[in-house]
Amino acid sequence: MKMKLITAAVAALVAASPAMADLTFSSLSYRTGPYAANGIPFADGYADYFTLLNERDGGIGGEKINLVECETGYNTEKGVECYESTKGSGALVYQPLSTGITYQLIPKATADGIPVHSMGYGRTSAKNGKVFSNIFNYPANYWDGASVAIKHLLDINGGDISGKKIALVYHNSAYGKEPIRTLEELSKKHGYDLSLLPVDHPGQEQKSQWLQIRRERPDYVIMWGWGVMNQVAIQEAVNIRFPMENFIGIWWSGSENDVKPAGEAADGYKALTFHNVGSDYPLYEDIQDYVVDAGLAAGAGDQIGTVLYNRGLYAAMLAAEAAKTAQKIHGTSAITPAMMRDGMENLEMTEGKMTALGLPNFGPSFKVSCENHGGDGFGAVTQWDAKAGEWKMITDYMQSDQDVLAPLVAADSEAYAKENNITPGCN
Amino acid sequence: MPTQLLFGAEVFLNGLMAGVLYALVALGFVLIYKASGIFNYAQGVMALFAALTLVGIMDGQVPFSHLINAMLGTDVHHFGWHVNALISIILTMGVMIVLAYCVQQFVFRHLVGQEPIILFMATIGLAYFMEGFGDLMWGSDIKKLDVGLPQGGSFWIEENSQWLGFGNEEFYGFFLDQLDIVATGIAAILVIVLVLFSQYTKQGRAMRAVADDHQAALSVGISLNFIWVMVWSVAGFVALVAGIMWGAKSGVQFSLSLIALKALPVLMLGGFTSIPGAIVGGLIIGVGEKMFEFIVGPMVGGATENWFAYVLALLFLVFRPQGLFGEKIIERV
Numbered sequence: 104m105k106m107k108l109i110t111a112a113v114a115a116l117v118a119a120s121p122a123m124a125d126l127t128f129s130s131l132s133y134r135t136g137p138y139a140a141n142g143i144p145f146a147d148g149y150a151d152y153f154t155l156l157n158e159r160d161g162g163i164g165g166e167k168i169n170l171v172e173c174e175t176g177y178n179t180e181k182g183v184e185c186y187e188s189t190k191g192s193g194a195l196v197y198q199p200l201s202t203g204i205t206y207q208l209i210p211k212a213t214a215d216g217i218p219v220h221s222m223g224y225g226r227t228s229a230k231n232g233k234v235f236s237n238i239f240n241y242p243a244n245y246w247d248g249a250s251v252a253i254k255h256l257l258d259i260n261g262g263d264i265s266g267k268k269i270a271l272v273y274h275n276s277a278y279g280k281e282p283i284r285t286l287e288e289l290s291k292k293h294g295y296d297l298s299l300l301p302v303d304h305p306g307q308e309q310k311s312q313w314l315q316i317r318r319e320r321p322d323y324v325i326m327w328g329w330g331v332m333n334q335v336a337i338q339e340a341v342n343i344r345f346p347m348e349n350f351i352g353i354w355w356s357g358s359e360n361d362v363k364p365a366g367e368a369a370d371g372y373k374a375l376t377f378h379n380v381g382s383d384y385p386l387y388e389d390i391q392d393y394v395v396d397a398g399l400a401a402g403a404g405d406q407i408g409t410v411l412y413n414r415g416l417y418a419a420m421l422a423a424e425a426a427k428t429a430q431k432i433h434g435t436s437a438i439t440p441a442m443m444r445d446g447m448e449n450l451e452m453t454e455g456k457m458t459a460l461g462l463p464n465f466g467p468s469f470k471v472s473c474e475n476h477g478g479d480g481f482g483a484v485t486q487w488d489a490k491a492g493e494w495k496m497i498t499d500y501m502q503s504d505q506d507v508l509a510p511l512v513a514a515d516s517e518a519y520a521k522e523n524n525i526t527p528g529c530n
Numbered sequence: 531m532p533t534q535l536l537f538g539a540e541v542f543l544n545g546l547m548a549g550v551l552y553a554l555v556a557l558g559f560v561l562i563y564k565a566s567g568i569f570n571y572a573q574g575v576m577a578l579f580a581a582l583t584l585v586g587i588m589d590g591q592v593p594f595s596h597l598i599n600a601m602l603g604t605d606v607h608h609f610g611w612h613v614n615a616l617i618s619i620i621l622t623m624g625v626m627i628v629l630a631y632c633v634q635q636f637v638f639r640h641l642v643g644q645e646p647i648i649l650f651m652a653t654i655g656l657a658y659f660m661e662g663f664g665d666l667m668w669g670s671d672i673k674k675l676d677v678g679l680p681q682g683g684s685f686w687i688e689e690n691s692q693w694l695g696f697g698n699e700e701f702y703g704f705f706l707d708q709l710d711i712v713a714t715g716i717a718a719i720l721v722i723v724l725v726l727f728s729q730y731t732k733q734g735r736a737m738r739a740v741a742d743d744h745q746a747a748l749s750v751g752i753s754l755n756f757i758w759v760m761v762w763s764v765a766g767f768v769a770l771v772a773g774i775m776w777g778a779k780s781g782v783q784f785s786l787s788l789i790a791l792k793a794l795p796v797l798m799l800g801g802f803t804s805i806p807g808a809i810v811g812g813l814i815i816g817v818g819e820k821m822f823e824f825i826v827g828p829m830v831g832g833a834t835e836n837w838f839a840y841v842l843a844l845l846f847l848v849f850r851p852q853g854l855f856g857e858k859i860i861e862r863v
Binding site for chain 1: 537540541544545547548596599603607662665669670671672673674675676681682683700702705707776779780781783784785786787788789792819820823824827831832833835836837
């Protein structure tokens with residue numbers, strides 16, 4: 104009887120565990136809580152791409168993909184719990200989808216030998232792979248975003264923004280403060296006046312900030328917002344009749360969710376991006392055929408083609424391409440997190456590769472290396488067309504000002520290395 | 531008049547308007563606390579739930595559509611009709627009354643005589659339940675709320691106050707958001723109606739009797755169950771009004787439940803048991819935080835509003851724990 108019980112227990116354990124031959128990817132999602140409206144489309148895009156690979160290609164390199172989703176509610180403690188509870192499943196890479204969670208996972212994941220991909224968020228100086236061996240933030244980071252915003256302003260002002268007044272409206276948190284240093288450095292170079300307007304969390308009340316903007320009349324407003332702060336800021340800008348085309352949000356302030364509550368008045372609002380918009384790509388036809396029509400779409404299947412769905416899909420695509428690279432480097436399809444890290448460090452995305460994947464002109468081309476875990480810092484600008492109800496890409500991808508950013512990344516990462524007794528270097 | 535003085539006056543006026551919006555949220559807390567001694571942690575979520583229900587009814591959204599579709603394999607989301615805003619508000623009020631009945635019947639009826647902290651914990655549970663229930667019922671996407679309220683700065687006020695600058699080009703006239711002006715009017719009407727209701731109607735007097743002494747009210751034949759359902763319904767109505775005003779600014783989304791954070795310092799200041807206290811407290815906090823941000827903010831890097839509101843509330847707690855209008859706390863040893 105005892106033997107039978109043990110056998111049954113072992114059988115149950117084996118059945119409950121993920122098949123070890125599978126490639127496990129984790130999805131730290133937030134489908135509940137105040138930020139669910141943003142978390143759902145990203146998680147759907149991330150899941151749908153892997154479902155597509157499983158259904159259409161039989162996984163990656165013949166290995167089926169096992170996606171482990173864990174609900175964080177956009178809460179840092181819960182995110183860390185998710186990491187701790189899922190890392191045993193052999194997850195190849197973590198997308199924390201929160202700057203707070205990323206900061207917590209940097210030392211943990213590095214110690215565990217698991218790579219983290221904080222795409223367009225997290226610690227900017229993680230770009231320096233000599234210090235942050237397991238953290239990747241390609242294709243662009245916050246400082247790239249700030250620089251691309253200024254480049255766009257230079258472009259529309261004939262290359263001269265000296266004397267212009269630029270206001271930064273930002274979430275009063277570590278995330279919101281990220282672009283300040285970059286914008287200050289760039290103001291020295293380009294001669295614009297920068298004013299800083301912090302908004303307290305969660306950002307439902309911003310009257311003081313927008314009255315100040317109305318008083319000071321800056322030429323441009325750049326926004327580093329998140330969640331309800333975005334919708335309120337756009338509505339307040341409409342209320343004071345600030346020209347929408349002079350209002351630029353970071354990529355986390357540029358989804359349909361952010362502009363729709365203000366209705367037609369939000370027309371012309373701009374946002375940065377590091378991937379393209381819409382669903383007019385051959386890959387989306389496959390998503391329709393293999394995922395949606397097959398009844399396998401994540402969530403309600405109603406987010407396809409939205410900005411944040413595309414971002415989730417793009418993150419999954421980059422993870423899959425890194426896994427393929429790892430398989431190639433190590434000559435095995437059953438890769439480990441350590442091998443995945445190598446794959447990420449040797450990832451190269453070209454236009455040819457993306458076209459072959461069915462995503463032509465979807466994201467910038469970039470190459471990752473040990474010295475550069477952040478890609479080449481390309482971003483573009485999108486603009487909201489309220490009548491059509493869609494975002495439109497209005498610029499080509501442009502590279503951030505590496506002359507200004509590289510020393511900042513080096514200084515910040517070296518300080519981190521010193522604090523944590525890390526000897527920078529490449530393996 | 532010096533420009534800075536004009537700007538200060540503009541900030542003052544906008545602070546008053548913001549204070550009214552804070553007071554709207556605080557009112558719901560006061561009503562329930564006054565009548566039943568329960569600090570209703572779920573008041574913010576009630577505002578969210580009411581706003582979600584209102585938008586859902588207006589847009590003809592099928593409730594629980596995601597659940598229905600997942601279970602039955604269907605693809606239904608909308609009934610295909612749009613309901614008039616006024617009818618939707620009435621229907622939403624009906625839903626809030628049903629909710630009040632359920633809360634009383636299934637939660638607080640079983641907790642009569644329990645310690646206040648138990649009742650408070652129950653409202654925390656209620657908040658989480660309602661948040662999840664609202665999500666399941668109406669989905670978690672951000673919804674545009676359009677009940678026909680005007681938005682944006684008032685041109686009329688702007689143009690007709692420009693002369694105050696005496697030709698100063700830096701002064702463009704006062705900015706006042708039309709939505710805030712409407713909210714002020716609605717809040718004034720709401721308070722008058724609440725006062726009239728509690729002073730001059732049988733149910734209102736019964737509500738006050740229950741607030742004064744449960745046992746005595748019970749002994750003269752007042753039904754506690756009925757009164758509490760009524761109070762939760764009135765608080766539901768106040769939550770609906772707050773949900774409409776705040777939802778019109780930011781869209782109806784789950785962050786709406788966080789507006790409760792704005793009500794806490796107002797309650798500490800005005801007192802938990804006073805309707806005028808909620809209004810005056812709201813105005814003081816609104817004006818105080820905006821003026822502080824205007825005068826001191828630039829010297830310390832800004833974002834002082836939340837800090838100021840809570841510090842002011844803390845000072846009141848130290849020197850006048852019952853708040854400006856709260857009942858005096860007398861404990862005999």
